[in-house]
Amino acid sequence: MKKIWLPVLAASFLLAACGTEKAEVKKEETKQDVAASDTEAKDKTKQVASLVDPRLQEPKEGTMCEMCNMKVYLKDEDMGEFSTQAIKEDGTVAFYDDIGCLVNAEVANNEKNEKFVRDHITKDWVKVEDVTIVKTDLKSPMNWGYIYFTNKADADKYIADKPTAHVEELQKIKDDALERRNKKMKEKAEKEAKGESDSMHMEEKNHDGQSH
Numbered sequence: 001m002k003k004i005w006l007p008v009l010a011a012s013f014l015l016a017a018c019g020t021e022k023a024e025v026k027k028e029e030t031k032q033d034v035a036a037s038d039t040e041a042k043d044k045t046k047q048v049a050s051l052v053d054p055r056l057q058e059p060k061e062g063t064m065c066e067m068c069n070m071k072v073y074l075k076d077e078d079m080g081e082f083s084t085q086a087i088k089e090d091g092t093v094a095f096y097d098d099i100g101c102l103v104n105a106e107v108a109n110n111e112k113n114e115k116f117v118r119d120h121i122t123k124d125w126v127k128v129e130d131v132t133i134v135k136t137d138l139k140s141p142m143n144w145g146y147i148y149f150t151n152k153a154d155a156d157k158y159i160a161d162k163p164t165a166h167v168e169e170l171q172k173i174k175d176d177a178l179e180r181r182n183k184k185m186k187e188k189a190e191k192e193a194k195g196e197s198d199s200m201h202m203e204e205k206n207h208d209g210q211s212h
Contacts, residue, residue: 055087056116056125059095066094067101067108070141075123081147082140085125086113098142100177102128103170107178120147121154128170134158135168146173 063072072095073080084102085095088111096102102115115128131148132155138145146168149155159165 053087053114053116055091055093056085057093059083059085063095065097065101065141067096067105068142070097072097073141075118079139079141081118081120081123082144084115084117084128086111086115088113098140098144099128099146099173100142100144100180103174104177104181107181117148119150120158121149121151126150133168133170133173134165136162136165144173 059072059074061074064070065072072083074083082098083095084097084099085093086102086105087093094105094113096105099117102117105111106113116125117128117131118124119126119131120134126148128148131150132152134147134149134155136145136147138147140146147158149158155167159167
């Protein structure tokens, strides 16, 4: 009886060992796939970052937004990640305090600019067309609240941790910025018209008073 059971036991041990070995191989392959995916993502981030124009600059202390004349925050300041810049067709650089001013500058000045924002992770400049734009509840200089991710995986992670955050398209921001600008221009025109009307009324009143 012992001789009969020995081969059976040996075969069982061999099968178990084989199964364990296959499981370990599969686990190792999964780790390698994840590592390869992470490496690919990092390489892609580096590749996009390497495309950034070498003409890009950093704002200085006291730099003001070309559109609204408000402060442009520096890279290491609390709201520095919201600062943006553009390289114009003539090669000059302009800084803006928030993305709304960046996109509206083209409309206001009839320009076609290369537009750059800061990556949320590295704070480096990246073309706005190359990032995933995320709408947040964060306070930005002009209350747009957008942050930018070169690596979409970073954006997905941020959104997973922040239920109110969501991805936004650049065109939607352009449309909203233009609508806000048109509203502001209309209010300004109405205010100026009212001021002129009040001024004329005062002149007429003074003239009538002098006549008597």
